[in-house]
Amino acid sequence: MNKIYKPKIGRRNVLKGVGVTVAGATALVAGAETVEAKATVPRWVMVMDLRKCIGCRACTVACKSENDVSLGRFRTVIQEKTVGKFPDTKKWFLPIMCNHCEGNEKDGIPPCVKVCPEYPGKRMTFKTADGGKVRYRGGATYKRPDGLVLIDSELCIGCGKCIDACPYGVRSFNPFVKAGKDQTKQAADKCDMCKERIANGIDPSCVNTCQGRARIFGDLNDPNSEVAKLVKEHNLAKNVLLPEEDTNPHVFYIDPDNILKDLYKKREKGKLDHYVDLIP
Amino acid sequence: MEKLNRRNFMIFAGASGTALAAGVGKSKKALAGNVTFKNGGRDFSPLTGKERMAIPTACWSCVTRDSMIGYVEDGRLKKLEGHPGSIRTLGKLCAKGQAGVNQVYFPDRILHPLQRVGKRGEHKWKRISWDDALDLIASKLKPLRDAGTPELFMYQYGRHKASQAATMYDFMAAYGTKTIGNHTSVCEAGKWVGQESLWGGMYDNWDYDKTDYVVNFGSNQFEAHTNHIPTSQRLIRAMVDRGVPLYTFDVRLSNTAAKSTKWIPIKPGHDGLVMLAMINVIMNEGLFRKDHFKFMRVTPDYHATTDQKIAAIKREVAKFTPEFAEQKSSVPAAIIKEIARGFAKAKAACLVTYRGTVMHYHGADQERAAMLLAAITNNLDTPGGRVMGVGAGWKAPSTPAAKVHKGLHLKDGFEGEAAFPTHHVSHQILPVIKDGFAGRPKVYWWSCYNPAFVNGDNKELSSILRDESIMPFLITTTISYDESSQYADLILPDVTYLERWDWEDMVSANQIAEFYIRQPLIKPLGEARCQGDVWPDLAKRIGFEMAWKSKKDYVRQSCEMTPGVKDVGGFDYMVKEGVWHDPNDKGNYGFYAKKVDVSGDGVILDDKTGVYWNWKKAGVESQAKAKKEGYLGIPGAKSSYVAQNIEGTPYSAYAPNTSFTKSGLLDFYSDNFKSKGLPAFPTYTPAPDHEAMADDELIMTTYKVAVHSHSRTTHCKWLSEIKHDNPGWINADTAAQRGISDGDTIKVHNELGSITTTAYVTEGIIPGVIAISHHFGRQHSGIYGSGKSDPINGGASNDPDATNMTWKKHGVHPNAIIPNRSDPISGTMRWMDTVVRVNKA
Amino acid sequence: MASPRNDMIEMAKARTNVYGLLADIFRAEPSQDLLSKLKDKEFSIALHTLNLSLDELFESTSQKQLLEDLAIEYTYLFIGPGSHISPHESMHTQARFGEVNELWGVATVDVKKFMEGAGLKVAESFTGMPDHISIEFEFMQRLLLKEVEAWTADEQEFGANIIKIEKRFYDEHLSQWVSIFCDKVIKAAKGPFYRQFCEVTKAFIDFEKVIMQDLIDEKEETDRLSA
Known part of the structure; x- marks a missing residue:
């Protein structure tokens, strides 16, 4: 039992050959301060195929396991809703998670980042797969040039502003992690798209275990990627949660039955009970 | 007590030393090796790097037993994922499988004799x-x-x-x-008994990769199934990627019903009747396919022609018109006709059944009806149809008895x-x-x-x-x-299961046997x-x-x-x-149509049944006696079965591999059943207690959800967090008649007793039924399963995460009011037949 | 007056004995042998000097009955089934960076690595987890035995380094949870045996903090003076 297992069938190497040359850097890499002319920057996104989600919750639990998510909160959940009159009753499932928003057209800063008192913090460098460098600003909550909205718990002061500011309510305090800058408080936490996994070329945990392949992860900047093709084929640019919030979410939904609007249960102000995975 | 100071400490230490010097403590050493430090102990620094391993193994959370990879870090199991090299699981794992980590580390685990x-x-x-x-x-x-x-x-x-x-x-x-x-x-069990009476073996696989049409009676395979991960992912992908329709008959809007092309609510215990009505439509409209008829026996005559068989089936199902079925089952006749036609006309179609069909009075006979529906449309043991599953055939050492x-x-x-x-x-x-x-x-x-x-x-x-x-x-x-x-x-x-060895053999979804093993990911705890x-x-x-x-x-x-x-x-x-798996394996199709050499020593043809059998192997004294008594007259002769004579050709057909004595034909006419006073041909036999139900009585059914097995997962925190309570599903009309609103406390009772739960008033269940999942109401299942770690007097749990636990409800166990009654054919438990009354509490 | 070196040896031996005994007390239900020794006058007097006593327990109950009672008490307190008080560090301390502490948790791994860093391994024959209270005590006992060897061989620097390593294990592990654990046991214990041993353990853990600092200071002072 002490041999390292190396699967013969390799997982899709998401980092290989990704990215397109960024021409108008600010348009594609919003929030970045400088982009080297030749750097190819990925834009990680998720496409959710609602036709294929069977409400099995393997993603919810795989996420708990991957990220040691404590009880009482989640990094991804399935919302479900029963509609219609018997016998023409339907039940729908909706996987939701952090939308890794791009932020509005004007400033390209997601609302959670905007309210973070520690943002903009120190200058950071993002290295691309081809060795290019992109400069950006860090914070307790910040957006990386590859589109991931991340938390640095060491910089967090535990103020909770980002938790309140997220229109999707996908953030919570982690009872097991202290805010780095205020040890009396807990740090904010949320989906980080399994950043260590994707750094190693492995799909996020929820994607890895999704039976129906309802969750598809990849680089939107790579026109040959499955996600780029799906976004184009199904015209998904506007098939996102709460487009009216102007947050520019990067979790897209394939929704041919047009159920997204009726299905999604929004957060109530100051509450997070929409973001609990609970089978009725 | 006194605070320790140098004086009293030395006295205590001396006495401790005396106790130790007597030899106590020498025998129970836990640490091996010698204390050694590099550089005389300067700059001591324990290793901080993480030791990571990835080990292939197999799940056991349910009988599906998915092969998977366990990721272990510093001796702690961190994560489980599907084995990407498995042809069964295709690298996927369900919620219960993902929560396997909880099985090892839950705080209430028994660790000592x-x-x-x-x-x-x-x-x-x-x-x-x-x-x-x-x-x-x-x-x-x-x-x-x-x-x-x-x-x-x-x-x-x-x-x-x-x-x-x-x-x-x-x-x-x-x-x-x-x-x-x-x-x-x-x-x-009733499902297997029904299949064995025909197939001579059991376990049906549904060939979703090749199917064009799926009709599902009472199987909630998107949430739970004995081969869940291999089948459910193939089904949903067949539906979306290839446009395969799925029609689900169920009393309840399960996740499977919800994702179906259409959910068809049906009264409990009527699946077989609807199938017979579909057979009625298919036979009368000439939509059947004759291909498989030669392997079927539908009358006492083993040598009937296909035309005779067609006539006999028509005769047997004549009374089960769609209209009759509608009246009893509440499935509209039009829908029965539509699905019957779709099923028969599809190039390849799967007929799915499970507990919803068989855990009833005469459930085994309803399974026989399902087999008949598949057979007359040539969807039995053909690509894309209902096929006899294959698993790995291991050889193993054995000890003399x-x-x-x-x-x-x-x-x-x-x-x-x-x-x-x-x-x-x-x-x-x-x-x-x-x-x-x-x-x-x-x-x-x-x-x-x-x-x-x-x-x-x-x-x-x-x-x-x-x-x-x-x-x-x-x-x-x-x-x-x-x-x-x-x-x-x-x-x-x-x-x-994450700490032990096994070889494994669960059935494949693609008809190619997969051999796999389970190995310990970590040293057993405690x-x-x-x-x-x-x-x-x-x-x-x-x-x-x-x-x-x-x-x-x-x-x-x-x-x-x-x-x-x-x-x-x-x-x-x-x-x-x-x-x-064998890369040259083409899949287990058409095994019944193999031509067999019957020239072996002792092989004779039994005229009555058309069975070739070996009288020598059967231990009969002479060929004359064997001929005279015949295949059916010699007890145990079935184990010397060689082939079935079909239109002059010896075929392997359907050998009697279980306790049923039968020919190589699919016994849709069963002497075995007839000999026990049971219907020889699949039919509709309503449960006597349901016929006698009062107007205000309901039938209670139970079910599984996606995140729990029946009894071995409630202690898993990640699963019980998602589902820990089990309200009774009740149709809005049925509830209204009783003055029950959503969320009301209700009493469900019968002669066995009474349980109290809350009402989940929904449009997602047929009137006249209350459905309660059967995972909860645990008396003892640790802090996460029953809310108490201590069976004696409560108390805090050991697990720091327990302080984050948000749920206080732990459900109710419906089994308390389900009597142990059996299907008189198979002995299967009649889970879905319990008659109850429901009142607002 | 005893030489400083003899002082060091004496103190290290004393601490070795206490860790050794406590390792035994928490390892499993008491054996007949252990119980007999604890009944001895010397131990009884030692307890009396701490204002504790098990005399009444030993007098009122036959040895056979006591063995049975203590086996049941041990099971009830430390094993279950039910809400026992897990004698493992990882069940009593908070993990860092979002890692959830539970059975074989972060603390367990830290303890294991610490022990391995000192050249020790959990024996194949031992079926428990490395952060069991009795293993942590046994580890300290083993470090102290080495310390005694060092002083005896007059390896001054080595002896002093071992004390620092003991102190580090104490700071990172024992001090983080043993008192918390003992308080829980004292509250839950039905009889005086485990209650009193937990009192002793708690007092000892408090004392250790003082004594190890003293030893380090004394050693530095001696070194400074002799320099």
Whole structure:
């Protein structure tokens, strides 16, 4: 039992050959301060195929396991809703998670980042797969040039502003992690798209275990990627949660039955009970 | 006490030293090696790098047993994922599988052998050593064996499969007891009995990769199924990627029904009738396909022509018009016709059934109707249809059986309870023991099984375990303290499936057998020990030797014995890769249509049945006698079956591989059934108690959700967080008639008693039914499953995460008011037939 | 007056003995042998000097009955089934960076690595987890035995380094949870045996903090003076 297992069938190497040359850097890499002319920057996104989600919750639990998510909160959940009159009753499932928003057209800063008192913090460098460098600003909550909205718990002061500011309510305090800058408080936490996994070329945990392949992860900047093709084929640019919030979410939904609007249960102000995975 | 200072400390230390100097503490050292430091202890720094391993193994959260990879970091299991190289699971794992980590580390896990010291149910225990525990067991078992009464030792198991079952059976045979109980009758025994009466074997796979149309009766496979991950992912992808329609008949809008092209609500127990009505449509509209008719027998005549068969089927189903079916089942005739036509016209179609169909009165006969519907459309054992599944065929070492090898007849229910209990009547084992007509075991040992929770009338079963006058010595092997183990005399700490060895053999979804193994990801926690390691040790203490030294040794020997596996590298290969299948295997299709050589010595043709059989192999004295008595006249002749003569050609056909004596034809006309006064041809037999129901009565059904197995997951925090309560699903109209609103507290009651839950008023269930999932209402399932770690007086849990636990409800157990009643054909438990009244509490 | 070196040896031996005994007390239910020793006058007097006593327990109950009672008490307190008080560090301390502490948790791994860093391994024959209270005590006992060897061989620097390593293990592990654990046991214990041993353990753990600092200071002072 002490041999390292190396699967013969390799997982899709998401980092290989990704990215397109960024021409108008600010348009594609919003929030970045400088982009080297030749750097190819990925834009990680998720496409959710609602036709294929069977409400099995393997993603919810795989996420708990991957990220040691404590009880009482989640990094991804399935919302479900029963509609219609018997016998023409339907039940729908909706996987939701952090939308890794791009932020509005004007400033390209997601609302959670905007309210973070520690943002903009120190200058950071993002290295691309081809060795290019992109400069950006860090914070307790910040957006990386590859589109991931991340938390640095060491910089967090535990103020909770980002938790309140997220229109999707996908953030919570982690009872097991202290805010780095205020040890009396807990740090904010949320989906980080399994950043260590994707750094190693492995799909996020929820994607890895999704039976129906309802969750598809990849680089939107790579026109040959499955996600780029799906976004184009199904015209998904506007098939996102709460487009009216102007947050520019990067979790897209394939929704041919047009159920997204009726299905999604929004957060109530100051509450997070929409973001609990609970089978009725 | 006094604060310590140098003076009193030295006195105390001196006395401690005296105690130690006497030799105490020398024998129980836990640390090996010598204290050594580099650089004389300067700059001491323990290693901080993480030691990571990825190990192929297999799940056991349910019987699907997915092959998977375990990721271990510094001796701690961190994560489980599907094995990407598996042709069964295609790298996927379900929620229960993902929560396997919880199975190892839940805070209420039993980690030491415990001996009862109080009264049964008093929860008073003493930890004892494994040596003492095994000596104690041997002291009970050896005298029974020496006295020539090994059958007074009974063993009963829940989830034992593959090598876990094989090692146990090997031990039991070497010891000498055949008093072994299973749990299949609470699972789906009626399905297998129905299939065996036709196929001569069992376990249907649904060939979704190749199908064009799926009709599903009572299987919630998007949430739970005996082959969940391999089948459900293929089905949803077939639907979306290839546009395959799925029609689901269910009393309830399960996730499967919800994702179906159409959900067709149906009254409980009427699946078979709707199938017969579909057959009626297909036969009368000439939509049937004749291809498979030559393998079917539909009348007493073994040699009927296809036309005669067509006429006979039409005759048999004539009364089951769609209109008749609509009246009884509440499925509109138009829908029956539409789906019948779609099913028959599809290039390849799957007919799916499961517990919703079979856990009823005459459930086994309804399964026979399903087989008939598949056969007349040529969707039986053909690509894209309902096919006999294949799993790995392992070879394994075996120990000689004891000279005295016998059993008490406890497992087939009460006299006359079931005509063909080929998978036994496990829910009645404890009542039969209590009754005493077939004797009572002196030692009863159960494992991976919780009889006082999983069966009907579970409170009664619990009282049988509690009563010391019924069985004097109870042993259980378990990872958790539960409704049954609380009454044991000895609790042995089991390993979880993530800490043990096995070879595995669950059926593939693509008709190609996959060989795979399970190996320990970590060293067993505490003193937990694998039963496969316990048997050889126990055998020695009783006075015999097993042919293998440990479970690992058993698996190793099996790998070196099994063709195919052996050739690619045997044990070492399997340890490294975890899975293997024959790359040249084209899949198990058309096995029944193989032409067979009947020239062998002793092979004769039985004129009546058309069976070629070997009279010599059957042990008949002469060919003349064999001819005279015939294949059916010689008891046991079925084991010498060679082929079936079909239109002059000997075909392998459907060999009688189970206890049913039959020809090689699919016995849609069954002499076996007829001989017991049961319908020879599939028919509609309503449950007598349902015919007599009062207007205000409802039928209660139970079901599984996606995140729990029946009884072995509520202690898993990530699963119980998502689902921990089980309100009663009730249709809005049915609720309104009783003045019940959503969320009201309701009482569900019948002659057995009453349970209280909340009403989930929904448009997602047929009127006249209340559906309650059967996972909850645990008496003991640790802090996460029952909300209390301590059976005695409550208290905080050990797990720091328990402070984050948000749920306070733990549901109700419907089994308390479900009587243990069996399908008179198969002995399967009638889970879905219970008549109740529901009131606002 | 005793030489400083003899002082060091004496103190290290004393601490070795206490850790050794406590390791035994928490390892499993008491054996007959252990119980007999604890009944001895010397131990009884030692307890009396701490204002504790098990005399009444030993007098009122036959040895056979006491063995049974203590086995049941041990099971009830530390094993279960039910809400026992897990004698493992990882069940009583908070993990860092979102890692959830539970059975074989972060603390367990830290303890294991610490022990491995000192050249020790959990024996194959031992079926428990490395952060069991009795293993942590046994580890300190082993470090102290080495310390005694060092002083005896007059390896001054080595002896002092070992004390620092003991102190580090104490700071990172024992001090983080043993008192918390003992308080829980004192509250839950039904009889005086485990209650009193937990009182002693708690007092000892408090004392250790003082004594190890003293030893380090004394050693530095001696070194400074002799320099």
